[in-house]
Structure formats: C-alpha cells, structure tokens
C-alpha cells in the first residue's frame with residue numbers, strides 16, 4: 001500500500017485505504033504483496049460451510065476434515081476464470097475412505113464424505129483419518145474441453161501436506177497453504193454450534209523464474225549417506241513463509257476478525273493489495289430431472305431391483321435431498 005522508496009512513484013491506480021473491519025463470511029479474497037512477489041487467496045467460511053456439514057450430521061472429526069477439504073477446494077478452484085468445475089476427491093485406506101468437494105465456478109459448492117464410524121477414534125487428526133491413498137484434483141471445463149487431472153499421494157500427513165507436495169512436484173510453484181476449521185459454540189444454547197473455517201494460500205511468483213527455486217524435500221528412499229540436495233531459497237520467499245507461519249488457527253476462523261484486517265496484520269510492513277472478494281454458496285446441482293435421467297441410464301433389471309415398498313427412492317449423497325418415483329416414473333416395466 002506504500003511505495004518502498006521515496007523516489008519511487010506509486011503507479012498503480014487502486015486507492016490506498018485502511019483495511020475494512022467488517023468480517024465477510026463465505027468469500028474468497030484474492031490479494032498480492034508486490035514487494036515480495038507474492039500472490040494469494042484468503043477464504044473465510046461460515047453459514048455456507050455450516051449448511052453443508054450440518055446437513056450430513058457428520059461426527060465432529062469427519063466434519064472438520066471435510067471442512068478442510070472444502071476450504072482447500074475454494075483456495076484452488078476460485079482461480080478458475082471460466083464457467084468450469086473443480087473437483088477435489090480423496091480415496092484412501094483410513095476411516096474416511098472417500099471424500100469429494102465439487103466447486104462449480106463462479107460460486108457453488110457441494111461436498112460429502114464416506115466414513116466407517118467403527119474405525120473413528122477420538123482425537124484422530126486429519127492425516128490419520130485419511131490414511132494412505134491419493135488425492136485427485138480435476139478441472140472440468142465442459143464437454144468440448146479436455147479435462148485436467150492432478151494426482152498426489154496421501155501419506156498420512158493430511159490435506160495441507162498433500163497440497164504442498166502437489167505444488168512442489170507438479171506445478172513447481174513455491175506455495176504455502178494454511179487451513180483451519182472449528183466449531184463455534186453459542187453461549188446459552190446447549191449443544192448449538194456452528195462450523196466456521198478459514199484458509200490462506202500464498203504463492204511466490206517472481207518475474208525471474210530462477211528465483212522460484214525451492215529447497216527439496218528430504219530424499220527418503222536415497223541410499224544411506226546421501227547428502228540431501230539443498231538450495232538456498234529466495235529472501236522474499238523466506239520472508240513470505242515466515243509471515244504465513246505466524247498465522248494462528250484462531251485468526252483464520254475468528255468471526256470478529258475481518259479478512260482484510262488479517263491480511264493487513266500479516267503483510268502491512270510490505271504493503272498488501274486486495275481484490276474484489278468472490279462469494280461462495282452452498283448449493284447442490286441435483287434435480288428431479290437429473291435423477292430421473294440417471295435412473296433411465298440403468299438397465300431394466302437394475303431398475304426393477306430398486307423398487308422397495310412400491311416405489312423407487314433416491315437420496316442425493318451431496319445434499320441429502322430425497323427423490324421419490326413410482327415404478328412407472330422410474331421406467332420399471334411390468335410394475
């Protein structure tokens with residue numbers, strides 16, 4: 001927000017102003033810190049997250065993990081400029097064997113998780129809930145465009161770790177991600193709670209690509225005695241990482257701290273520029289028509305197997321909406 005030297009003219013046209021103190025939930029704020037060549041996005045979620053998680057009545061650990069996946073999806077998917085879709089899913093051997101978050105640009109979110117209640121242990125962290133497996137990110141830009149899919153191994157370290165691994169290996173963009181999900185308990189109303197979450201993604205994008213070199217991860221499978229290949233990271237990126245490492249979970253989810261204030265708190269010494277926030281909504285794309293045509297895609301034998309108590313009932317896994325059809329409507333012959 002300020003020029004670094006008295007000799008430098010401020011050339012950008014956006015006005016310099018104080019950070020807004022008004023917290024905005026269910027939004028992603030894009031930002032940049034020019035002096036450090038950093039670009040990023042900050043997500044704050046309240047009612048939309050609560051709506052998705054509450055509909056399913058997940059056990060708290062599962063809700064928290066799915067909340068993390070939702071925040072990560074908004075951080076990654078909100079950069080889509082087209083009317084596309086970003087889908088994040090995991091398949092793994094932990095108590096939460098599958099989860100999916102479907103983000104439809106510009107603002108629609110839906111998600112669900114499959115879990116084995118018998119295997120849930122109190123206090124289990126996200127990494128052990130997922131276990132080992134993989135995380136897939138799919139960008140779908142419609143039927144005429146090719147799909148992009150990125151895959152990264154889940155090694156028991158949770159979603160933040162998987163995101164870091166993905167950006168290091170696949171995108172080779174120095175990236176840090178922070179995610180926090182919590183339950184806000186309202187005074188006076190016993191058992192009443194609301195889910196909240198926040199996340200921060202920060203990337204180092206210098207004009208000179210050689211400045212983006214990164215310290216490699218330790219080569220776990222290298223022969224004994226191998227000296228790890230170490231690279232000195234750019235000073236600006238070292239500073240950026242040290243700033244983001246100071247963000248506390250409570251700051252990310254605090255309903256009284258505005259996103260702009262949080263960004264200002266982090267980057268005020270260098271100057272931070274924020275862009276127009278992008279709104280997020282919990283909204284499923286299922287419909288009676290879509291379910292009906294899905295039913296018709298099954299073969300006749302499968303369809304007749306779906307009839308129970310004289311009707312066919314389909315529940316949307318994303319939003320728990322229930323669709324009821326008569327056997328005739330479901331295309332069951334000889335019903």
Ligand SMILES: [Zn+2]
Nearest residue numbers: 284286316319
């Ligand atoms: Zn639905």
